[in-house]
Amino acid sequence: MSQTATMTGTAPATATTEPSGPRPKPFFTPKRIIIYTTLVFFSLYFLFPLYVMVVTSFKTMPEIRFGNIFALPSQVTFDAWIKAWTSACTGLTCEGLAPGFWNSVKITIPSTIISIFIAAVNGYALVNWRFKGSEVFFAILIFGSFVPYQVFLYPLVIITRELGIFGTLQAVIVVHTIFGMPLLTLIFRNYFASLPVELFKAARVDGAGFWRIFFEIMLPMSLPIFVVALILQVTGIWNDFLFGVVFAGTQNYPMTVQLNNIVNSAQGTPEYNVNMAATVLTGLVPLIIYFVSGKLFVRGVAAGAVKG
Amino acid sequence: MQQSVSIRDLSLNFGNVKVLERLNLDIAQGEFIVLLGPSGCGKSTLLNCIAGLLDVSAGQIFINGKNVTWMEPKDRGIGMVFQSYALYPQMSVEKNLSFGLRVSGMKKDEIDRRVKRASEILQIEPLLQRKPANLSGGQRQRVAIGRALVRDVDVFLFDEPLSNLDAKLRSDLRVEIKRLHQRLKNTMIYVTHDQIEALTLADRIAIMKNGVIQQLADPHTIYNKPTNLYVAGFIGSPAMNFIEGDLRDGAFVAKDGTSIPVGSYAYLNGAGSGPAVLGIRPEHIFVGEAAQGMPYQADVEIEIVEPMGSETLAWTTIAGKPVTFRCSSDIDIHAGDKMRVGFDVARGSLFDAKSENRL
Numbered sequence: 173m174s175q176t177a178t179m180t181g182t183a184p185a186t187a188t189t190e191p192s193g194p195r196p197k198p199f200f201t202p203k204r205i206i207i208y209t210t211l212v213f214f215s216l217y218f219l220f221p222l223y224v225m226v227v228t229s230f231k232t233m234p235e236i237r238f239g240n241i242f243a244l245p246s247q248v249t250f251d252a253w254i255k256a257w258t259s260a261c262t263g264l265t266c267e268g269l270a271p272g273f274w275n276s277v278k279i280t281i282p283s284t285i286i287s288i289f290i291a292a293v294n295g296y297a298l299v300n301w302r303f304k305g306s307e308v309f310f311a312i313l314i315f316g317s318f319v320p321y322q323v324f325l326y327p328l329v330i331i332t333r334e335l336g337i338f339g340t341l342q343a344v345i346v347v348h349t350i351f352g353m354p355l356l357t358l359i360f361r362n363y364f365a366s367l368p369v370e371l372f373k374a375a376r377v378d379g380a381g382f383w384r385i386f387f388e389i390m391l392p393m394s395l396p397i398f399v400v401a402l403i404l405q406v407t408g409i410w411n412d413f414l415f416g417v418v419f420a421g422t423q424n425y426p427m428t429v430q431l432n433n434i435v436n437s438a439q440g441t442p443e444y445n446v447n448m449a450a451t452v453l454t455g456l457v458p459l460i461i462y463f464v465s466g467k468l469f470v471r472g473v474a475a476g477a478v479k480g
Numbered sequence: 481m482q483q484s485v486s487i488r489d490l491s492l493n494f495g496n497v498k499v500l501e502r503l504n505l506d507i508a509q510g511e512f513i514v515l516l517g518p519s520g521c522g523k524s525t526l527l528n529c530i531a532g533l534l535d536v537s538a539g540q541i542f543i544n545g546k547n548v549t550w551m552e553p554k555d556r557g558i559g560m561v562f563q564s565y566a567l568y569p570q571m572s573v574e575k576n577l578s579f580g581l582r583v584s585g586m587k588k589d590e591i592d593r594r595v596k597r598a599s600e601i602l603q604i605e606p607l608l609q610r611k612p613a614n615l616s617g618g619q620r621q622r623v624a625i626g627r628a629l630v631r632d633v634d635v636f637l638f639d640e641p642l643s644n645l646d647a648k649l650r651s652d653l654r655v656e657i658k659r660l661h662q663r664l665k666n667t668m669i670y671v672t673h674d675q676i677e678a679l680t681l682a683d684r685i686a687i688m689k690n691g692v693i694q695q696l697a698d699p700h701t702i703y704n705k706p707t708n709l710y711v712a713g714f715i716g717s718p719a720m721n722f723i724e725g726d727l728r729d730g731a732f733v734a735k736d737g738t739s740i741p742v743g744s745y746a747y748l749n750g751a752g753s754g755p756a757v758l759g760i761r762p763e764h765i766f767v768g769e770a771a772q773g774m775p776y777q778a779d780v781e782i783e784i785v786e787p788m789g790s791e792t793l794a795w796t797t798i799a800g801k802p803v804t805f806r807c808s809s810d811i812d813i814h815a816g817d818k819m820r821v822g823f824d825v826a827r828g829s830l831f832d833a834k835s836e837n838r839l
């Protein structure tokens with residue numbers, strides 16, 4: 173009896189050497205060190221230019237000319253930002269980036285909505301309402317995404333001219349919608365194909381038609397893929413330069429084109445602080461979209477993970 | 481009597497693949513028909529054709545005497561329950577149940593009345609406000625049945641409704657479906673590849689293979705008088721024992737020369753002769769005293785014994801073929817025992833070896 177008592181008494185002492193409970197995870201394993209070193213390296217690699225841009229944009233020109241591009245501004249000034257937004261010269265006019273910003277908004281919002289809507293309907297029809305030749309239609313559409321943009325450029329100029337919309341916002345919107353179609357349709361088609369067909373069949377038996385099933389059954393299940401499409405389209409269209417410069421016409425140049433005009437203007441000394449501020453301003457929208465909808469995206473995926 | 485569902489020369493091809501070919505099936509009002517067959521034999525395809533979810537390649541479908549071949553699913557008077565439940569994930573149970581009714585533009589109070597009735601029958605009233613994700617498998621399947629129930633249809637189509645559930649739940653819901661059928665008395669067409677489900681639920685079973693109905697009959701006939709070798713082997717677990725041989729001079733002579741008397745066998749069209757297969761179910765082979773008086777008897781050595789609780793399964797060799805038989809678990813039986821077994825071919829089946837059809 174007393175023997176067993178001493179046995180149990182000594183047990184905790186041996187427990188420290190015997191594996192028991194969760195396995196200890198040392199913080200500095202070679203794997204972790206490699207992962208973190210790589211992550212830190214690449215973060216710096218990408219963040220450093222951003223740092224230089226931001227600090228430069230808050231400096232005055234004399235300070236910039238002084239040469240210390242890594243130094244923090246001795247005196248923070250918002251002048252460059254204000255000038256970039258309201259009065260920097262973008263070609264013939266000197267109204268800053270503001271008009272370009274609004275042009276970009278006017279281009280991006282309709283293009284994104286229209287292209288995503290059409291692509292979603294396309295994908296849905298291709299999966300659930302197969303029609304004669306739907307596979308061929310899809311193949312042609314996908315083939316479209318492999319043809320370089322430049323090939324389409326001249327024909328599209330002629331087409332938009334014939335339609336009488338060349339040099340207008342509508343032209344850019346139409347072009348963005350067309351070029352968004354292959355990839356977006358592919359994305360939506362694959363997403364809808366991954367949903368159980370029986371849901372669609374059940375809705376058919378319940379008597380719902382094409383649009384009813386689309387809006388009441390398919391769309392509510394598709395938040396994650398809509399967010400993906402949204403990120404793709406907003407960043408893609410906002411960052412577009414080529415279609416804007418070709419189709420929009422000088423009045424309607426998007427922000428990217430105006431940014432280019434500010435930065436590349438040949439007259440006078442380059443105002444680095446204004447250039448930097450203008451660049452950050454232009455990149456802000458995709459950045460915000462990414463941060464906001466990135467969260468939504470994760471939530472959408474988590475909500476969709478539980479199949480009903 | 482008016483047929484509830486009639487299928488006339490129905491064919492369906494996917495491109496070059498012929499899934500159903502000239503299939504005919506008549507289902508009476510209020511009948512519970514089970515389509516039973518191996519995976520890929522076209523059961524779901526047939527059901528989808530009846531539901532109107534697939535366009536048929538040829539043939540006609542009648543429901544309640546009306547030709548519905550070209551009609552939309554919703555106009556056919558059918559309700560369908562799917563294997564994966566197919567509940568609309570973003571809608572509450574109540575919305576799931578009422579979706580079809582709302583689509584048809586029914587009045588609110590009538591919808592409420594029907595949803596209430598269906599949820600009472602299926603005992604899902606406490607769940608009405610939940611989303612499908614928050615239901616157990618059994619509850620989901622009940623909601624799926626409810627969705628067909630509220631539509632007040634004449635014909636219910638079930639596509640393997642229980643195969644995603646665990647064994648216990650499956651047998652519970654099986655009874656519930658049977659009860660539901662007794663209460664509602666509408667026609668039910670039920671697809672499964674579980675033969676227990678088929679035998680317990682069906683008024684008649686249609687055994688399918690490669691898109692062709694092999695036999696359509698009540699469970700008793702299917703089990704005891706299978707129309708061909710395929711049906712005989714497909715139904716029954718453990719499977720029927722088969723012995724190949726020849727029919728000559730009123731006896732069945734097995735390959736190893738053993739002669740088995742077949743005088744008591746009821747032939748379909750007169751006594752057969754020539755190469756044949758004798759089939760006998762494990763529970764129709766008797767052992768010990770019960771074997772006395774059987775037309776065929778043999779002394780055999782028991783090779784393997786599998787106690788199953790309520791009964792015992794034993795393996796031995798008869799006429800040079802491995803054979804299983806069932807006996808009561810009260811009988812003390814061990815591997816290596818020598819025993820007398822016997823059976824009466826009247827309880828078994830004889831098939832033509834070439835055509836594989838019942839003799």
Ligand SMILES: Nc1ncnc2c1ncn2[C@@H]1O[C@H](COP(=O)(O)OP(=O)(O)OP(=O)(O)O)[C@@H](O)[C@H]1O
Pocket residue numbers: 494497499517518519520521522523524525526673
């Ligand atoms: N959309 C389709 N395109 C081409 N072939 C198909 C299609 N759907 C089914 N088939 C084929 O038709 C045959 C019958 O399929 P079906 O789904 O009816 O089988 P099943 O009897 O329901 O099988 P299971 O028990 O596995 O559900 C299979 O061989 C299948 O490969």
Ligand SMILES: [Mg+2]
Pocket residue numbers: 523524525639
């Ligand atoms: Mg199936």
